[in-house]
Amino acid sequence: MINELANDCLHHYQTRTMPQGLAIMTSGGDSAGMNPAVKCCVEYARKQGFQPFLVYDGLRGLIDDHIFEADRERTSGILHRGGTVLRSSRSKRFFEYQYRQQAFENLQRRGIGQMIVIGGDGSFSALNQFYNDFQIPFAGIPATIDNDIAGTEYCLGVDTALNQIRQAVDSIRDTATSFSRAFVIEVMGRHCGYLAMVSALACGAEVCLIPELAYDLDRIGERLKQEKADGRRYVLAIVAEGTRMSDHLTRWLGQTLGMDARLTVLGHVQRGGSPSVYDRIMAYKFAVAAVESLKSGNTNAIMTFSSGTFGYVPIETVTSSKYSIDADLLKLCTPLSC
């Protein structure tokens, strides 16, 4: 379903004749779900009469002409693979007009007049600048494990990352219980606490610190001391990297509870792994929405999933507002931060 309001705000180019070449690329931090999204974009675009191309190496590849026709061989056997087979990059050169001009010429030579970019808000802004320079319409598919893109409740890769975290925390619990230790587990998310919040709830952690919630270490200390007196033998604390509290909390737990305390920083393991069933299906739906958005004449729309419905918002919504974290989950998480 298309958000009518957003529709009004988007530019249209329906009256112009556009080349049917459609380039698909992944950009910024990789996430599970990018490969099924690429595959579906190619197949669905082809059915809709586009000629699909693949850009390898993200923005760098757009500048350096790593662009190939999307023959079947390039997209077969990729559905189940983590990361992105198109590879990715963060390119500083793309900020300079001369390199964007080079990228435009690469597209023009092949008759490519539209793009789908699978990535985060930084990548969308870059493509919007490109649109402003050369009027190459694009559709953005939100993909980042951080789940921090304004306007959409879901970004590709989040479910797979949460499952990676769940598996790691379940394993840590085994050793924590065996040794009666306190464990702090740091998860990714940049400035967003979504991964930490959901995994703390799903894994039954005793403590959760995220940037979106004020925390009270004194109260946490009193609560855990009482629980220890009542028989608690181990503690799991999940901390979002954005709080920068992991080292301090580990030392503090050790001192406050008189327990052996350890820190595990999960790191990039959270970004890998075969996409979950949910991410594969979401990838398909986002991909169809992106092709349809271009077909209907939108020039710079970002696909969204909100209240169970797929739609899109203008790029300005994404760049000018901040993501909002699920208020119900936040409420559930509050007792873990005080």
Ligand code: F6P
């Ligand atoms: O944006 C995804 C993300 O994995 C963040 O959660 C993390 O802070 C960052 O990327 C890590 O970036 P890099 O892969 O460049 O180290």
